[in-house]
Amino acid sequence: MRTTPERFEQLVFEEAEAVLAQLPPGLRAEAETVILQVEDQGDPTLAGERRMLLGLYEGVPLVERHADTTLLQPDRITLYRLALQSLARTEIELRRQIRRTLVHELAHFFGRDEDELRARGWA
Numbered sequence: 001m002r003t004t005p006e007r008f009e010q011l012v013f014e015e016a017e018a019v020l021a022q023l024p025p026g027l028r029a030e031a032e033t034v035i036l037q038v039e040d041q042g043d044p045t046l047a048g049e050r051r052m053l054l055g056l057y058e059g060v061p062l063v064e065r066h067a068d069t070t071l072l073q074p075d076r077i078t079l080y081r082l083a084l085q086s087l088a089r090t091e092i093e094l095r096r097q098i099r100r101t102l103v104h105e106l107a108h109f110f111g112r113d114e115d116e117l118r119a120r121g122w123a
Contacts, residue, residue: 001088008081009038011091015099019106027110030062034075034109036102042080052083055101063111077105 003011016036020028042053059075079101088094107117117123 001085001090001094003085003091003094005038005040005081008085008094011095012036012038012079012098012102015095016102019099019102031106031109034059034077034106037076037078038081039078040080041082042078052086053080054083054087054097055079055105057105057108059109061109061111075109077102077109079105 013036020031023031042056044053046053046056056078057075058073058078060072065072079098084097084101085094087097104117104123114123
């Protein structure tokens with residue numbers, strides 16, 4: 001499903017608000033520090049075994065931080081518009097895919113790796 005970049009970004013931020021609203025307050029406060037951005041497409045070399053990159057978490061997962069950790073770059077999640085749009089025929093399907101990808105990337109922020117996500121059906 002094709003949308004304008006502006007509409008896609010609107011959908012992303014609406015879904016992000018919904019996902020954050022479902023988190024417990026402590027986790028929500030942590031997740032709200034992550035920068036969320038949208039790009040047309042990702043670097044295909046980062047997709048690994050996947051055919052296309054839907055999203056990317058960049059940062060230091062919470063479980064790997066220490067009390068003396070300072071001067072970290074902000075955590076960032078990027079969602080890739082063209083790849084996500086290619087998986088949906090309707091706006092409802094697009095919203096589902098955006099939400100699924102956002103939850104997947106947030107799970108990386110909270111310290112889950114690909115094997116754990118795959119076992120839980122989120123890979």
